[in-house]
Structure formats: C-alpha cells, structure tokens
Amino acid sequence: EVQLVETGGGLVQPGRSLKLSCVASGFTFNNYWMSWTRQAPGKGLEWVASITNSGGSTYYPDSVKGRFTISRDNAQNTLYLQMNSLRSEDTATYYCTIIIRGTFDYWGQGVMVTVSS
C-alpha cells in the first residue's frame, strides 16, 4: 500500500524558513517523480514543486521560485521541501504527491504550515 507521511509543519514568522519532509513507502520511490501541492485554508489547490525520479531536474511556479527548493534522498525514500523567506500567503496545508504523466496520483495526509507573527 502506498503511504506518504509528511512532517515538519508548524507556526513560523514571516521571513523565516521551514523544511518539510515526506517519507514514502509501499512503492519503488526512485522510479517516480514527486511533487508538493498546497491548499490554503478554505481555498483551492496550487502546485508548488516537482522533481524528477533521479532528482536531476526540478520545476516550480513563479509564486515560489527562488524561495522554495524541492529535493529528495532516494536512499532514505524521503522527499523534502525547503521553504525560505516565508510569507503569510504561504499559509496552507502542504501535500506530498506522486506525480505520473502530470497527474497527482497519490497524496499524503498533508501538513499544516502557518506563517504569522
């Protein structure tokens, strides 16, 4: 059974940093591209970052480019999201997802990030 378990969320002040982790199990992690997608409270979904199965290429929307970094450790079956210069508009539940042919096939349970002073 595919499992994606996110950790590392919490309350952080604007301008500070936070790093999310996602431990994967139940599938061959290094065969799949992975992504982070977020959902602000009561709002819709926003794609945040994707990474190839080898980790050699990464992709971001303009809203987080230069502030967020997606990475992975295939030996540890773990996906990361380093978030710097956080803003109030980054407040959201962050989901770790397996991405196949551009669609988000499996989702973790999500981790809440609140950016507030």
Add this chain to the structure above:
Amino acid sequence: DIQMTQSPASLSASLGETVSIECLASEGISNDLAWYQQKSGKSPQLLIYAASRLQDGVPSRFSGSGSGTRYSLKISGMQPEDEADYFCQQSYKYPYTFGAGTKLELK
C-alpha cells in the same frame, strides 16, 4: 499560465441524479486534464486522468469527456458518498494549474 475556469462553483443533487461539472481551459490542453475528489477534511483523490481514463478503483458512475479547451466530469447517479469538492487540473504546460473547485452536496 493556463487558466482553468470551473463551473458551477456549487450544486446540489438528489440521490440518483446525474451531475455534470465543466472545466474550460484558457488554451487548448490536448486532453491533459485530470479530475480530483476531495471529501471534507481529507486529501484529494484522483478520479480521472487524460480527460477520460478512470483511475483504478473509482466507481464506473464517474466519467470524463471533452477535448481542446472544454472538459467535463459526469456522475451518473449521485450517491451520498459523492458529496465532496471536485477540482480539475491541467498538465499540458507548466505551471500545472487547477480549477477553483465545485462543491457538490446531496439535496
């Protein structure tokens, strides 16, 4: 960026009723369109990919259709467990973008 305009924003359906949700892309997306269901307090789940292909385990009352810029999700026979938010998503071009969502309630 490709804008995804989803309609309606909300709707209410009776048990057994057939429901349709539409998604209009701001440019052609060549069937690179997925639909997700999100029940209250839960993570989204993939229902349909490539505009019309049913994800494994999804009931056959769900179907997707469309081409070019217009796509739709149909639920043939509303069930209580279908009460949820539904989102479309294009994967034709980066950045991947989602529709704003449709809240479906049981009447």
